[in-house]
Amino acid sequence: xxxxxxKNIHKNFIMxxxxxxxxxxxxxxxxxxxxxxxxxxxxSGKSTLMNIIGLLDLPSLxxxxxxxxxxxxxxxxxxxKYRNQKIGFVFQSxxxxxxxxxxxxxxxxxxxxxxxxxxxxxEMIRKMALDTLEKVGLGSRIHHLPNELSGxxxxxxxxxxxxxxxxxxxxxxxxxxxxxxxxxEEILQxxxxxxxxxxxxxxxxxxNNIAKRxxxxxxxxxxxxxxxxxxxxxx
Amino acid sequence: xxxxxxxxxxxEAIVENKLRSALTMLGMIIGVxxxxxxxxxxxxxxxxITSEFESLGTNxxxxxxxxxxxxxxxxxxxxxxxxxxxMADVEALQKNSQSLSAVSGVMFGAGVVKNESSTxxxxxxxxxxxxxxxxxxxxxxxxxxxxxxxxxxxxxxVLGYTIKENLFGSGNALGKLVKVxxxxxxxxxxxxxxxxxxxxxxxDMVFIPTKSSLRLFNTDxxxxxxxxxxxxxxxxxxxxxxxxxxxxxxxxxxxxTIVTQVTMMESMNTILNMLTYAxxxxxxxxxxxxxxxxxxxxxxxxxERTREIGIRRAVGARRSDILKQFMIEAxxxxxxxxxxxxxxxxxxxxxxxxxxxxxxxxxxFWIIPPSFFLSFFTGVIFGVWPARKAAHxxxxxxxxxx
Ligand SMILES: Nc1ncnc2c1ncn2[C@@H]1O[C@H](COP(=O)(O)OP(=O)(O)OP(=O)(O)O)[C@@H](O)[C@H]1O
Ligand SMILES: [Mg+2]
Numbered sequence: 001x002x003x004x005x006x007k008n009i010h011k012n013f014i015m016x017x018x019x020x021x022x023x024x025x026x027x028x029x030x031x032x033x034x035x036x037x038x039x040x041x042x043x044s045g046k047s048t049l050m051n052i053i054g055l056l057d058l059p060s061l062x063x064x065x066x067x068x069x070x071x072x073x074x075x076x077x078x079x080x081k082y083r084n085q086k087i088g089f090v091f092q093s094x095x096x097x098x099x100x101x102x103x104x105x106x107x108x109x110x111x112x113x114x115x116x117x118x119x120x121x122x123e124m125i126r127k128m129a130l131d132t133l134e135k136v137g138l139g140s141r142i143h144h145l146p147n148e149l150s151g152x153x154x155x156x157x158x159x160x161x162x163x164x165x166x167x168x169x170x171x172x173x174x175x176x177x178x179x180x181x182x183x184x185e186e187i188l189q190x191x192x193x194x195x196x197x198x199x200x201x202x203x204x205x206x207x208n209n210i211a212k213r214x215x216x217x218x219x220x221x222x223x224x225x226x227x228x229x230x231x232x233x234x235x
Numbered sequence: 236x237x238x239x240x241x242x243x244x245x246x247e248a249i250v251e252n253k254l255r256s257a258l259t260m261l262g263m264i265i266g267v268x269x270x271x272x273x274x275x276x277x278x279x280x281x282x283x284i285t286s287e288f289e290s291l292g293t294n295x296x297x298x299x300x301x302x303x304x305x306x307x308x309x310x311x312x313x314x315x316x317x318x319x320x321x322m323a324d325v326e327a328l329q330k331n332s333q334s335l336s337a338v339s340g341v342m343f344g345a346g347v348v349k350n351e352s353s354t355x356x357x358x359x360x361x362x363x364x365x366x367x368x369x370x371x372x373x374x375x376x377x378x379x380x381x382x383x384x385x386x387x388x389x390x391x392x393v394l395g396y397t398i399k400e401n402l403f404g405s406g407n408a409l410g411k412l413v414k415v416x417x418x419x420x421x422x423x424x425x426x427x428x429x430x431x432x433x434x435x436x437x438x439d440m441v442f443i444p445t446k447s448s449l450r451l452f453n454t455d456x457x458x459x460x461x462x463x464x465x466x467x468x469x470x471x472x473x474x475x476x477x478x479x480x481x482x483x484x485x486x487x488x489x490x491x492t493i494v495t496q497v498t499m500m501e502s503m504n505t506i507l508n509m510l511t512y513a514x515x516x517x518x519x520x521x522x523x524x525x526x527x528x529x530x531x532x533x534x535x536x537x538x539e540r541t542r543e544i545g546i547r548r549a550v551g552a553r554r555s556d557i558l559k560q561f562m563i564e565a566x567x568x569x570x571x572x573x574x575x576x577x578x579x580x581x582x583x584x585x586x587x588x589x590x591x592x593x594x595x596x597x598x599x600f601w602i603i604p605p606s607f608f609l610s611f612f613t614g615v616i617f618g619v620w621p622a623r624k625a626a627h628x629x630x631x632x633x634x635x636x637x
Contacts, residue, residue, distance in 0.1 A: 056549055057631040077553045084551020095546050095634065099251045109550040111240050161550065 002065070003168065003200055004030040004053060009062035011048050011223075022048040023059070024223040030202065032168070035195045037211040038204045040220030046204045047173050049220070053202065054089045054171045055079045067168065084112050088162025092174035094154045096146040102157045103129055103142040109165050132160040136190060152183035159190060163199075170194060172203040176210065188213070241556070245564040252536070256568055259532040263572025263610055264579065266525030270518035270606045271580035275598040277511030282595065284507065287432050288500055292370040294467050295496040296335075296474065298460040298481070302492055318490030320457045322445065324481060325363070328462065331480050334473035336465045337365035342448035343458040346416045348392075348441050353401045358440050359415060361448025362461075369463045372437065377409045377424035380444050384423075388446030392420040396428035397438040415443060416451055470495055522609055525572070526617040533565050533621035544625055545633025558626040565618025566611060573610025577603055 011023035022045045030036055038046050051057040052064065055071060064071045067086060071079065083089075096105050106129040114120040133142055136156040146154050155175060162170055172191065176184035188210055195201045203210070211217050217229040249256040300318040325340040332338070342361030347354060363385040367374065374393070384391050392413060399408050399422075408422045420443060428438050449455060464473035474493055482489055537544070544557055584597045 051631055054549075056634065057629075077555075080548065080551050080553040080556075083549060089549055091634075095542070095549070097543055097546060100247075108547070111244075112547075112551040112553075112556060114240070115553075115556075165551075 001032050002029045003032040003034075003067055004028070005065040006053075007063045007065075009049075009052060009059045009064065011045070011052065011057070012060045021223050023052070026062070026223075026225060028218070028225060030200065032200055033195070033198055034200055034202075034216060035192070035214045036202045036216045036218060037214040038202065038218045038220060039206070039208070039211050040226075044220040045223040046220055048223075050171055050173045050202070050204055053169075054087050055083050056089070080112075081116060084109060084165065085116065086168045088159075088165070088167035088170045090155070090158050090162050090170070090172035090175045092177040094146070094151075094158045094178075096154060096157055096161075098146055101143050101145055102133060102138060102149065102160075105146070105157055106133055106160045106164050109161060113165050128164055129160070132164045133157070135163070136160045137186075152179050152187070155179060155183075155187060156190075159187070163194070167199065169200045169202070172201070174204050174206065176205070176207065184210070238559070241559050241563050242567070244560060245567050248560075248564055249567060255532060255536070259529055259568050260572035260575065262525035262528035263569045263613065264576040266518070266522035266613070267573045267576025267606050267610050268580045269521040270515065270609065271577060271598045271602055272584070272596070273514035273518045274511060274602050275580070275584055275596045277507070277514045278599050279596040281504070281507040281511065284503060285500065288496070288503065290371070290429075291432060291435075291496075292463060293496065294464040294470055294473075295369060296462045296464060296470070296477065297494045297499075298462065298477070299492045299494070300456070300459065300490065302490055318485070318488075320460055320491060321455055322449070322457070324484060325445075325457070325460055327480055327484055328460070328477060329365075332462075332473070332476050334464055334469050334476050335462045337368045338460065338462040339363040339366040339369060340445045340457040341366070341459050341461055342445055342452060344448070344452050346441075346451075348398060348402070348413055348415050350402050350411070350413050352403075355398055355401055357398060359448065359451070360440050360442050361445040361451075361458075362442050363445050366442070366461065369461050370437075372429075373427040374424045375427045376407075377422070379424055380442075385444045385446060388444055388450060390415075390418060390420045390447055391423045391444065393424040393426060393442040394422055395426055395436075395438040395440045395442075397436075398441055399425045413441075415441060418451060420447075464495075467497070470497055522613055526569075526613040529565055529569055529614060530617040530621060533561060533618055534624070536564075537561065537621050537625040540625075541628060541633050541636040544628055545630055545636065548628075548630040549634060554626040558622045561622035561625045562615070562618045565622065566614035569610050569614025569618075570607070573607055573613075576610070577606060 006026050006028040009023055009026040010021070013020040013022055026049065038049065040046050048057070052059050055066070059072065062072070066082065071082065074082070097108070100108070107125050110120065110125040110128060114125070130139070130142065133139055136159050138153060138156050138160065141149060141153060146157065149157065159175070170191070176187055179187065184207070191201050191203065203214070205211055219226045219229065298320065300320045302318065320340070322340055325338055328335060328338045339362050344359055345356070346359040347356055348359070349355065364380045364382050366372070367379045372379070379393055380391065383389070392415060394402070394408060402408065402413060403411065408425055411422050412419050413422060426437055430436070430438065443451070445457070462473070462477065464470045474495060478489065478493065481491055485491070547557065580598060588595055588597050
């Protein structure tokens with residue numbers, strides 16, 4: 001079943017006189033449970049596409065159906081709700097709150113989730129955050145601040161934050177860009193595990209080794225998806 | 236996200252930025268302290284003046300010759316050539332008025348009082364045997380004038396305490412002779428010291444019977460008449476009655492002015508209230524400055540935390556959540572500043588009162604709820620704009636913000 005359906009998506013950035021066409025007529029369907037990687041040269045529009053899929057940004061033109069619902073005409077509050085309930089986003093630069101502990105960072109999405117589920121108690125939120133941190137292997141570092149953690153550990157906190165509310169989709173924009181190959185490998189393994197539990201995963205990467213291990217590879221160039229490679233190995 | 240959680244988050248953010256929060260609070264602390272202390276000064280001054288006023292005597296009525304058109308003027312008008320009050324007026328009032336408990340003509344003039352040891356330039360006050368009852372004067376040695384002293388115009392004197400000390404030191408004054416403007420008077424009493432009351436000090440005066448004083452100053456024109464009503468509620472009736480009696484004697488003309496303690500107090504209160512409001516207005520300005528300080532810091536805070544806003548929005552915070560977060564932060568800062576300001580003002584005024592009981596600037600309790608709410612609303616009003624700004628940053632722009 002189509003979870004993500006992009007139809008004729010354009011994204012333009014107006015920089016003074018110049019009009020940058022970051023995305024040009026993207027048509028893309030991603031089904032539930034897929035593991036997709038997006039590769040391409042720098043500036044080809046990967047992050048722009050990810051931001052649109054993650055509802056962090058809106059397309060200039062085109063429609064985007066998420067889970068069967070058109071998101072392009074949604075209210076800002078509904079977009080927030082969808083980001084909270086359906087999507088987990090992992091950034092290259094972690095984007096953790098620097099003054100909050102690992103636990104607090106992971107609890108944060110659940111606090112916003114409590115607006116939609118008044119049965120969520122503080123204890124439940126804490127337990128979910130602890131369980132998720134345990135799952136990413138950080139059970140012993142919950143009270144550390146981000147700057148007291150290594151890069152890999154920070155990214156695990158960020159992944160725990162993305163996962164804590166059991167999203168349908170996990171989006172990761174160069175999640176291993178700042179990490180060494182061993183740590184990258186571990187993080188990738190985590191994504192594979194999640195995928196096998198049913199989470200739809202999309203990662204942007206420059207690393208061909210990572211891309212190769214995905215079932216589906218999208219190559220981007222100049223704002224268009226050039227070719228799809230569905231021959232990737234599975235693990 | 237529910238209110239309580241945002242409150243906790245805001246409190247955490249405030250603690251995380253201790254110095255900045257403290258500095259912002261300082262503006263509010265000073266603002267609230269200014270409100271409370273200035274209003275305290277206003278009400279303290281009013282309380283002080285009112286009590287001084289009351290201690291001069293109650294239900295006092297002042298009648299001055301001449302008529303001014305100005306209503307509710309502060310004190311008695313200066314004697315004018317038009318209109319004249321005489322001893323006959325005083326006697327008529329004593330005879331015909333039911334609502335007055337005491338009436339005295341007064342004479343007032345500069346003079347010299349001396350004996351072998353001391354010469355004093357001072358105010359000589361001519362008054363009759365009822366005068367001490369009008370102004371609550373207590374005699375500590377001897378007696379005040381008797382009716383006979385007044386009617387016969389005897390050369391007797393009652394001394395203010397300072398004058399008695401100057402002339403006789405700690406020795407006995409009763410029965411001794413003093414020269415009042417070269418005319419010998421016998422001392423029959425000494426008045427209990429009262430100190431300065433609204434610039435009027437009985438201790439520095441010498442009293443002689445009205446008749447004697449008229450003779451001394453060689454006139455039949457009284458400086459004025461002082462009377463006291465039987466009760467405060469009877470004051471208005473007393474004024475009416477008094478007016479009728481005097482008018483009848485003055486060929487139907489109202490060529491005199493009556494001021495009561497109530498009307499004096501009313502006009503005094505008007506002025507003191509205005510003073511309090513003026514001080515309040517000044518305090519309000521400092522509140523405004525505190526509020527602008529909060530807005531300023533909140534705007535800086537919003538810019539500084541743009542990325543945080545982006546992160547929160549990315550994981551599902553709605554605009555209203557961000558708005559609430561920054562609003563609550565501003566309000567928590569301003570309200571804690573306000574509470575601290577209230578606390579410090581109370582501490583200062585009560586400590587002062589404890590060590591200097593005469594200096595009573597303790598704030599009236601009615602000022603506390605308004606100053607609390609003022610700090611609350613300052614937080615709300617000056618927090619809205621920064622919070623709205625925070626809420627309307629686009630998620631993706633906030634995340635890309637360096
Ligand atoms: N906010 C923006 N304002 C203006 N131009 C933008 C903005 N965001 C992206 N672009 C432009 O859009 C194009 C695509 O950018 P994007 O970040 O999607 O590239 P990318 O494929 O993620 O590159 P990289 O691999 O370096 O991360 C670039 O030319 C970029 O300059
Ligand atoms: Mg990118």
